[in-house]
Amino acid sequence: MLDFLTNAFTSQDAEAPALYAPSLTDYRRRKTITVNIGDVPMGSDYPIRVQSMTTIDTMDTKGSVEQSIRMIEAGCEYVRITAPSVKEAQNLENIRKELRARGYTTPLVADIHFTPNAAELAARVVEKVRINPGNYADRKRFEHIDYTEASYAAELERIREKFLPLIRICKEYGTAMRIGTNHGSLSDRILSRYGDTPIGMVESALEFLRICEEENYYNTVLSMKSSNPQVMVQAYRLLVQRLGEEGLKPYPLHLGVTEAGEAEDGRIKSALGIGTLLEDGLGDTVRVSLTEDPEFEAPVAKALIDRYTHRAETAKPIPALTELPYDPFTYARRQTQEVANFGGSNVPRVLADYSQTPVQEVDVLKAVGHFYLPLPDKWRMNDLGADYLYTGAQTAGFMLPNGLKEIVDYSIWRSHPDLLNVLPMLTVDQYLLARQQQQGLHIRLNFVRFTLADLTDELAAAFKNDRNIVGVVFTDNSHAMPELRRLFVELVNRELTLPVVVQRRYTDLPTAELPLYAATDVGGLLIDGFGDGILLEATRPGPSGGPAADLEEQKQLNGLAFGILQAARTRITKTEYISCPSCGRTLFDLQETTAQIRQRTEHLKGVKIGIMGCIVNGPGEMADADYGYVGIGRDKIALYRGQQVIKKSVPAANAVDELIELIREDNRWIEPGIEVDE
Known part of the structure; x- marks a missing residue:
């Protein structure tokens, strides 16, 4: 039994739960503060919100507006739009004005990665900005750095100076913020100190959140997204635990499994991560990331959310838990005896x-x-x-x-x-x-x-x-x-x-x-x-x-x-595709390309292929993929083995063939149609 869990079970409730959930047997929403996002507030006093992200080039005002309307009519309560540079951030105002002129008041969210200037501009225009702490103030070079306490403190002060202008603008304009950690885009600084772990994901967000609280800015939402549902669930649980331990405010949570993929596999992976957290009352807004048009994401998110609308009234009592005999933040399979081909070291x-x-x-x-x-x-x-x-x-x-x-x-x-x-x-x-x-x-x-x-x-x-x-x-x-x-x-x-x-x-x-x-x-x-x-x-x-x-x-x-x-990564039987859901940054037709790659490779067993529309969702986001197919320019593809680029600037017309050749070089290719004899 871990000490922090033993210490957690000290409340006066009938069930004294671990800090990461209000209850492990009763259905209760986790109590959060309210975050004001336009006229659609978020938090435990309000329904769990649905959102998605546009895939149209942000500079295409008409296309962005039309797609936003389709998303809103499909059930989106927030619409996120990428703003990779200042010019896209400026055009958010045109998109917002046109939507308002057509009678749509749905809050807009600017998605920011590497450009603080774009974030500071967008915060004056839209109702919410999303920043990624892994690349807002850092550039990833995949370097390990040995920090002293003094040098690490100096890095935190550098981040503070870069981040303060955005906080102050958000306070002035009443703009909300999401501090959104992505497992695959942790900074070299975080990786060097905490490793590629849920702990590193949580600390990446908390470094920025502590600065917000020091500035008395609390209009903040948090997320811990990963393409691996197991890592994602552990990170969210640990985040809530750490908020309680540090005495930070109980901020609302944005739930999502990033790069979930398409069709049923994407829905399964999303539900496994998102649903597991919803079961314990965690989560205040949901985005299902599918490699499909964004209007198809909202109904899936709504179906996940609607399952809990009447859960508390219909649930039968479950005997309360007073301790946990396992660590909810680290995976370890329950120890079992082997019976025939069940249990022990056998796959499920x-x-x-x-x-x-x-x-x-x-x-x-x-x-x-x-x-x-x-x-x-x-x-x-x-x-x-x-x-x-x-x-x-x-x-x-x-x-x-x-x-x-x-x-x-x-x-x-x-x-x-x-x-x-x-x-x-x-x-x-x-x-x-x-x-x-x-x-x-x-x-x-x-x-x-x-x-x-x-x-x-x-x-x-x-x-x-x-x-x-x-x-x-x-x-x-x-x-x-x-x-x-x-x-x-x-x-x-x-x-x-x-x-x-x-x-x-x-x-x-x-x-x-x-x-x-x-x-x-x-x-x-x-x-x-x-x-x-x-x-x-x-x-x-x-x-x-x-x-x-x-x-x-x-x-x-x-x-x-x-x-x-x-x-769940407990029995690998087929090719896994870690494909981003597309956005205005995407440099090729993601759905068509994913379909082509799937058609050529889906017979491979246990191979993970990352398909990323741009370098933002590149080697980091496909953190545990065996191979990567990443857009680096119009009709230009980079091919990766793990996180190492192997072939640069491959013409898109040849890139799928080149990917297969790379798999063949590693002796992992088999010809389609070969079946296993019984």
């Missing part, structure tokens, strides 16, 4: 739910990555091949491939002709009775479904004694992730090391919301090191649409399970 497993789908024809397994080839009479499996098939009260009508095991309900298993290769799913009562009778369990692997309420002393004693049990945990509580997290805490406190599969069932949930909810519920647990497998189930409103529709749903659920594991 994917269980496909076919309990409501007939399993009589071999083709039904295509949806979960297993393919039967009649001519060679062989099975093949792709990278998203499910590990287990749960068929419930039925049994498969054919022999499954060797790499796919069938799980059936215990009552079916008892009379099954193959008690060795088919595995049982038991209720708690069935499990305890079978133990009492000393018969009726599989010799190697049994699945036992249980809830937090089921975890009695008797069940815990049985789990501690048996070495052939994998738990399957579930809940019907609307406050699902916190209840399941509470269950895992109980397992740790009781020193139970059985592996555990997380089961989530969604009923009548719209298709667009399913990946958001599942990524939050399961991904939030994975971020804290909890979970050795995923079992997702979903039923749709109305008729199913027949077998084809059922199999398409199975394919979506299977891909979703693997996508959640990938976003």
Whole structure:
């Protein structure tokens, strides 16, 4: 137990929470000060706000206005516009005037990186400015510097002198500010002292925030964005903890996973980071960063936010936490015993739910990555091949491939002709009775479904004694992730090391919301090191649409399970794209280029490719990518291996081919169409 956590549990509440959340079991918004942004204030006394960012060149006044209107009508309550230089900052006034003339009063936010002069000008024009402390007063040279206390203090004084003019202008004009740290663009100074860590991210913001407070300027919002949801969640938690420890004001939080990507993968990654924080009452405005037109971001952000509108009224009580047996700021997987291929050092497993789908024809397994080839009479499996098939009260009508095991309900298993290769799913009562009778369990692997309420002393004693049990945990509580997290805490406190599969069932949930909810519920647990497998189930409103529709749903659920594991960095099965959402700085068609790169490389397993529209979102923002494709000028691309530039000024027409050659040079390229034999 960490000392700061022990010290944190001293409040007079029924539950004394860690400082980073108002409660770890009840749903409560974190109390913040109010930040005034035009006529749309932000903070815990107001709804969680939706925002996005334009992608049009800021000098294109008409285009910027038209896109801003589309964003506003899609649900954006703040519109952010890049101002990379003074001329763009000046043109913000023209954009603002035209929007106001058309009757739109939505606050505008100027996005600033390297140019304090642009920030100081924009602060006189728009309602809010966003600065990045990693590059507002610094230029990144990727150098390690050994600072003495005196030399570091001198650096802070230099920053203060550069930052003070903006603070004073913001105070004079009533302009709000976001101090927005990005994991990938930490300054050399921060990296040299704190490293590439959540601690460094937090300290980067606090250096600027302390100056604001010294000047009695409090109209400030904070953010800790990263393309890695795990790092992002840890940084926000640590930020809130540090604000409390230092006695700083409880500032509102802007939530976002930067460079999340596109399509379902981008939504999964965003929900995993943003949703995990929303579950604990953190966050006052949300931006979902997708490589799509910005008007498509707002509905996703709103769907994430709307889940919590009535959470407090619908949530069932969860036993309070009085201590945490794990560190919420550092990832460490829960220690478990190995049972078959669960737990221990094994990657989390994917269980496909076919309990409501007939399993009589071999083709039904295509949806979960297993393919039967009649001519060679062989099975093949792709990278998203499910590990287990749960068929419930039925049994498969054919022999499954060797790499796919069938799980059936215990009552079916008892009379099954193959008690060795088919595995049982038991209720708690069935499990305890079978133990009492000393018969009726599989010799190697049994699945036992249980809830937090089921975890009695008797069940815990049985789990501690048996070495052939994998738990399957579930809940019907609307406050699902916190209840399941509470269950895992109980397992740790009781020193139970059985592996555990997380089961989530969604009923009548719209298709667009399913990946958001599942990524939050399961991904939030994975971020804290909890979970050795995923079992997702979903039923749709109305008729199913027949077998084809059922199999398409199975394919979506299977891909979703693997996508959640990938976003949580716990099981890498496919290429990951860290692509920025585009903005007025972008130097090529980001959506088209991302699609081209994806088309050529999506068969590669475990390769991370960063696709950045400009040098601002360049090597830093794609911090943990294996390869980078970065715009450095009109139709000019720089290619990176990690954070090292390998090829400079490559013509855009040849850049994708050159990227593939770079991957080939590292012996990481495989030709498309090659499948793994079962």
